[in-house]
Amino acid sequence: MLTDEGEGGQDKLPGFESESGACTRPQGGSRCARVIRLMRIAWFSPLPPHRSGIAAYSAELLPRLAAHDIEAFVDDTAGHDAVERAARVDGAAIRGAHDFPWRHARRAFDVVVYHVGNSEAHDYLWPYMVRYPGLVVLHDGQLHQARAQALIRQKRESDFRAEFTWSYPDVSPLIADLVVAGLGGTLSYFWPMVHVPVQAARVVAVHSGTLARDLAEAFPGSDIRHVHMGVADPLARALAPGREVRQRHGIPDSAVVFASFGRVTPEKGLSAVLRAMAQVGPALPAIRLLVAGEAAGHYDLMAEARELGVADRVTELGYLPDAALPEYLAAADVCLNLRWPTGRETSAAWLRCLAAGKPTVITDLLHTADVPSLDLRSMKVTSTLPGEHEAVCVHVELVDEVHMLRLALRRLTEDTALRARLGSAARRYWEAQGTLELMARDYEGLLTAARAAADPVPPAGWPAHLRADGTGLARALTSDIGVPYPFDAPAAGRL
């Protein structure tokens, strides 16, 4: 946090905006240390205790941006008590999203940041995002399912059809009908529906270089930027010995623990892991699978494990608080970070494993192709980056998934030296690519760019429901009592 060691009445530094009344006295000092805020920022994101990766991401990042005056706006659609329930986050004051328009009208924010993902936790911010353009951080390159569900849940099928048709004018509108009928399924991935957030944004940020390139090609008029994804160092505090965790769950010291962290869904590829375990199991009795994460209602991992005869070697922990993660990381020998299908998101869970110096097994995806990874079939390191590299992880191709997982289980169980090499390389990769400091530094650039950027011009054919500002009723009420509507947006022509 920047401070200005001046008197309370001192002039503002050029280009800086001081927070009125924010004056603190340093311990034992007689001068007033006035806090200087760089920018006034509105931050739309789910926050803890919401159990999502993006909530944890914001909670980790916000303290690093505390030099700014940040107000975090959470979903209060179901009532204002959501604000009280939200965990306190350093670096930001927490408010309900409904409070945003009047606060913005009273004192405009320099930048509004929207964290957009493919889950209903982000539904609430869409109306603000199209009405108050800002910095859109696209955590997923695939928003079709969440957007469709949000609109269909609100009985706004026609709005969904309009958005789909506008986004994909060359695609049959029957696809939208298929989705409305609940038959979209995997097909949704062919049409990711990111057009609205991208074209409503001043600046778009993504954590995947591949996704940034794809978006820049698809939306040449938009400012698309790639920023580092960062996570805190899990080794920053002393870890409890992994042995305690193992004992707690009856896992012998001699076991080689493959761990998976994050919500337990079919997308985590654990079914393939179980099949591979069943195939190599008799030869490798030391293998144990540790699954830490809240189980999705529609997926019964243990039932599958029982069916495959490996349930005695699988430990399902359920939801794991963030604070407990480091000791479980310490208990793991290898981390499994498989993912399919993908929205091209960068996995914070994977970065945490790298940061903990663990060898990891990842799915070979387009947006991770630049990560130097080991192909266990040929024992060659592959990467799209030029030059020689040390392997950071092991990759598994989707078209050869179970076979490559078998190789991974076998090789990583038996080859302790390989595990150690991969773990060291993983830690170095995190230090170079995935620290919170890197991400915070990138964010500073993003925020500056977003503040300087102009609001986008509404694209041709912009669906009518995205133009509605939601103030129809309020306008009618104020009109009835002869009062002009007081919260009109200052800029004309904005979205």
Add this chain to the structure above:
Amino acid sequence: MFAEDDIERRRVEREAADRAYNDALTALDRAVPRLPDLPHQPVEYDESQLPLLNERWRIATADPAAGLTGWRRRVAMAIWRVAGPAFERQQAFNAALVDHLNRNVAAHRANRQSIEATIGAMRGELEKLETFHTTLVLYLQTITRFVDTKDRSEHIATLANLTNAGLAGVADEFRRRWESMVAREQRYVAAVDELRTSIASVQQTGLMLKRELERGLAAGAAPAASAGGAGAKPAAVPAAAPPRPPAPAIDSVNAYKYVAFENRFRGSEADIRARLLQYVELFDGADNVLDLGCGRGEFLALLRERGIRAHGLDINHEMMEACRAAGLEALEGDALAHLESLPDASLGGLIAVQVVEHFQPAYLTTFLDVAYHKLKPGAKIVLETLNPSCWFAFFEAYIRDITHAWPLHPETLKFLVVASGFQRVDLRWLSPYPSDAKLQHVELPADARTASLAAIAQAFNENVDKANAVMFSYLDYAVVAERM
């Protein structure tokens, strides 16, 4: 997916079930009971004689000699004593019989009413039973349609779910394969890039060997030609450049004429600047770019605005003066001589717009060889020239300029650039001939459209396309390449 014999088996089963159902329905219809002939209502009990019987049952009186006196009375009493008991027994019988009849009147009446009610109730119930049966048959006929339609909609829903699941499966499999393929492709591209680098290194080695060989040959030839006398010591001869091909030149006396020519035919400074704008981003991040044939310095100015350090070279003195007046760094001289004077790998980029067509072939190939050595790895070269494969460009533009030395077909220039060691060679087509000025298709009026006329029009239009392709395509092109 159902097998064909499976579908046939299901059809046969379905038809058998249909038949069985219809037979059962017909049997049920026939089994509807007809209303039976119920007995008539009981006739009424005949009570007509009862009053008379009640009136006449008494045949003996209490005093059989009533009204008689004297002997008559006595005789009568004597006779009664003999006959009286028979009469009294008859009267007792009569009394019992009439009493019995009187008593059974009520029972007969109740019985009759009961029989009437029973028959009525039975008729009503039988009528209801008949109605129930009829309704049952109608119900069963209705339920057939209901079951049929319900079965159809469930079947459709099942099919839709199966189709959706199948489609999702296919889509997922497709996407898995696509994802793996593109990830592999990315790696192959990276591998190809590494191969390019290796090839470039080999090419570079070859070109350097060639240059050294030429120098060695030239150095060897010079002492042999000049030494003359026997026993002369061979002097240490510095590596000499091979004989340079003749440079394109405009004598200084006529330089002003070319400025006027340029102004007349190449367009205004603003036009040139607008068309050069497309090349600026190619040099983003570069340093020390050479603009060969920089003319009035339009491109140098664009680079300067972008913060890219650059200098120009032109053989035309008047042009140089124009550049210098604009504060741009520009030199006057021969392209090849200038390039040769630069250290190897010192240029961050090279652009020559409408220049190479002024070079003789030998000069051009040497120029490309030297340019390769002078550019840094990763630097770009851009060579824009008139497109002689477009007839209009050749006849109306190329031959108009008397300083043009050799027309360069796009494929020829591209080949020469590749042969000089450059990679990532890209051919860009520029200055499309205006569509409305090209030969136009004929459109047959609707009322004149016959098969033969349509065929003629189609042939004509196809020929128009062919003629346009060779005569009116792109007036210029550029070869963009990279020194790896």
